[in-house]
Amino acid sequence: MDHDSQARPAATLAEVEDALLSRWPETRLEPSLDRIAAFTELLGDPQRGYPVIHLTGTNGKTSTSRMVDTLLRALELRTGRFTSPHVESITERISVDGEPLSDEAFVRAFTDVAPYTHLVDAEADHPLSFFETVVGMAFAAFADAPVDVAVVEVGMGGSWDATNVADADVAVLLPVALDHAKYLGATPAAIAAEKAGIVKPGSRVVVAEQSEAVAAVVADRVREVGATAVLEGVDFGVEARSPAVGGQVVDLRGLRGTYPEVFLPLYGAHQAQNAAVALATVEAFLGGDAPLADEVVRAAFAEVTSPGRLEIVRRSPTIVLDAAHNPHGAEALAAALEDSFSFEPLVGVVGVMADKDHEGLLAALEPRLAHVVVTQASTDRALPAEELGAVAREVFGDGRVSVVPRLADALDAAAALAEAGDALSGSLSSGAVLVTGSVVTVGEARRMVVRTRPAGGER
Numbered sequence: 001m002d003h004d005s006q007a008r009p010a011a012t013l014a015e016v017e018d019a020l021l022s023r024w025p026e027t028r029l030e031p032s033l034d035r036i037a038a039f040t041e042l043l044g045d046p047q048r049g050y051p052v053i054h055l056t057g058t059n060g061k062t063s064t065s066r067m068v069d070t071l072l073r074a075l076e077l078r079t080g081r082f083t084s085p086h087v088e089s090i091t092e093r094i095s096v097d098g099e100p101l102s103d104e105a106f107v108r109a110f111t112d113v114a115p116y117t118h119l120v121d122a123e124a125d126h127p128l129s130f131f132e133t134v135v136g137m138a139f140a141a142f143a144d145a146p147v148d149v150a151v152v153e154v155g156m157g158g159s160w161d162a163t164n165v166a167d168a169d170v171a172v173l174l175p176v177a178l179d180h181a182k183y184l185g186a187t188p189a190a191i192a193a194e195k196a197g198i199v200k201p202g203s204r205v206v207v208a209e210q211s212e213a214v215a216a217v218v219a220d221r222v223r224e225v226g227a228t229a230v231l232e233g234v235d236f237g238v239e240a241r242s243p244a245v246g247g248q249v250v251d252l253r254g255l256r257g258t259y260p261e262v263f264l265p266l267y268g269a270h271q272a273q274n275a276a277v278a279l280a281t282v283e284a285f286l287g288g289d290a291p292l293a294d295e296v297v298r299a300a301f302a303e304v305t306s307p308g309r310l311e312i313v314r315r316s317p318t319i320v321l322d323a324a325h326n327p328h329g330a331e332a333l334a335a336a337l338e339d340s341f342s343f344e345p346l347v348g349v350v351g352v353m354a355d356k357d358h359e360g361l362l363a364a365l366e367p368r369l370a371h372v373v374v375t376q377a378s379t380d381r382a383l384p385a386e387e388l389g390a391v392a393r394e395v396f397g398d399g400r401v402s403v404v405p406r407l408a409d410a411l412d413a414a415a416a417l418a419e420a421g422d423a424l425s426g427s428l429s430s431g432a433v434l435v436t437g438s439v440v441t442v443g444e445a446r447r448m449v450v451r452t453r454p455a456g457g458e459r
Contacts, residue, residue: 011034013103013246017090031160035124036132040165042116043136047150047166048142050080053285054166054196057174057208059329062307064174064268065153067278072149074300075282075292080142080150081343082135087308087443094138096145101321109137112144116253132156135162139317149285159197168283171203171227172277176214177328189213204284205229208277209237213324230255234274236280240329241272243340252276255283257291262301266454267310268336275301308442310336315399317418318343318432319411321446323439325352330429333436337344337368343432345370346419347414350392351407351441354383361437362395369434373419375410377440381419 010016040047053068062083069081072142078097085094091100094109101109113136123125128136135155141152150300154241156160174236176192192214199205200220206220209232222229230236239251239258247265250272251258259365282382308323310333320341322335348369352358363370374389402417403412411433418431435445 001283004193006450008340009067010107010110013091013107016107019110019114020090021403022132023133026245030126033160033162034160035126035128036135036165038123038238039113039116039120039128039132039136039346041138043113043140044143049143050147051149051169051285052166053149053151053172053281054154054163054168054198055168055172055174056158056161056198057172057328058177058209059252059324059332060174060190060270060277061153063271063309064172064274064278064281065151066306066372067275068149068167068172069098070093070304071278071282071297072285074187074296075286075337077148078145079145080138080145081152082138082142083153084131084134084155085439088447089441090134090289093134096141096147098193100119103143105141106137109141111293113137113140119181120273124427129162132162135165140168154195154198157191157197158195161198162248163390164198165187167200168198169204170281170444171199172206172281173199173210173218174274174277175328176210177326183280187213189217193221197245199225199227201227202226206277206281206284206384208273211340215354217244217269224266230280230284232276232280236283238269238272238276246270248340249409250275252279252297254279256289259292259294260297263305264301264381266306267340268332269339270332270336270364271309275304291387308439308446309399310340311446313446317415319415319445319449320432321442322434323442324361325356325438327364330361330364334364336366337434343381343430345431347418347421347431347433348372348376349407349410349414349435349441349445350388350432351375351377351385351410352383352388352435352437353379353381355381356381356383356438358388358437359395363394365436366395369400370421370422371394371400371402371414372396373412373414373417375404375439375441377407377444379440382440407441408448411445411448434443 023213069079072079081095091106094101205227239253241250251260308321311321322333373390378386385405394400404413414433421431
């Protein structure tokens with residue numbers, strides 16, 4: 001086949017998405033950096049043109065990346081940020097100066113690299129995947145900007161993730177738990193060995209609190225490559241936290257100073273931990289001994305947002321979105337609900353991807369939910385609602401489960417249950433709907449709810 005015939009330039013975001021989605025899907029992995037290395041080499045190795053902060057871990061990558069980005073921008077550095085997956089639009093994956101690329105800029109980023117994708121495809125055993133292509137686009141867009149620092153979130157794992165063609169100045173290891181076991185190994189230690197692959201010779205490594213087995217694996221890697229590590233709970237951490245209206249107030253101990261009573265407009269102990277990790281990451285990146293200016297730290301954290309992470313998108317009834325998609329994330333979500341919210345009843349809308357531990361996720365949420373409406377997102381990766389319903393009935397009992405396959409109908413059903421239960425309970429608190437189970441489900445729900453909200457509604 002003539003490769004030039006494929007190289008029709010894409011003119012719209014929809015055409016770019018089609019071109020990207022025709023490639024190997026994100027979930028298909030092959031443990032090799034050969035294709036992405038060939039691709040970035042053709043692009044002039046843009047990822048070597050700026051320092052890189054590289055984040056991995058089972059949960060918390062996107063929220064922490066957003067905090068790191070916000071803090072760096074408060075220090076007047078120009079940032080690039082690469083995150084995945086996206087909540088609503090593919091453009092969210094590549095941000096410059098804290099804002100996703102515009103549709104036009106995303107199309108331009110794709111057309112800039114498209115000719116080189118075909119050169120790699122022609123030489124390699126397998127064509128470049130969707131993910132590899134977007135990683136190449138991001139690294140090239142950051143070089144074009146140009147950025148002072150790139151904040152790069154691993155797609156999956158570490159060693160063999162396409163982002164690992166970049167060498168981390170600062171490598172960040174968020175909590176490691178079981179997820180993607182099919183691809184990364186069946187124990188946290190096996191997964192940690194894969195994730196620790198982002199630690200490179202000379203990296204400074206910021207390590208969130210880990211289980212003993214994981215901490216040992218990370219320490220081995222740090223020693224092996226001659227990196228230097230700082231540990232949550234030893235070198236930095238959350239000194240105190242208390243829930244507050246619209247989020248929480250935290251006392252953060254950084255590597256160089258303590259920052260008391262910082263307002264963080266996100267809910268849950270896990271977000272306080274992410275904030276401590278983000279602070280230590282920025283301190284490690286900057287080097288030196290002087291504490292950051294207190295007012296800069298406060299101003300930065302006060303404006304952090306993380307869409308789809310315990311995000312209230314509507315009132316009356318309240319609808320909360322959370323992208324928890326594994327038991328570890330669901331446990332953090334359940335703790336945050338208990339900590340910060342008093343919804344009665346709370347009705348879940350849950351849709352999961354087929355490759356996840358949905359039983360563990362449902363079990364973690366069961367004590368917090370009065371009723372669960374199981375549904376499915378419109379992707380072929382979604383577990384059919386009927387299958388999820390069968391597991392949910394075992395966890396919750398028949399009387400607390402409804403199966404509503406279409407997500408829009410599931411949201412309506414849950415809202416009706418929340419409002420009816422609210423009227424019946426006679427309590428002063430009010431009913432609410434929690435949408436969770438996957439980033440895809442949350443993204444689809446967010447589009448539906450935010451689009452249909454009346455003018456002047458709460459964001």
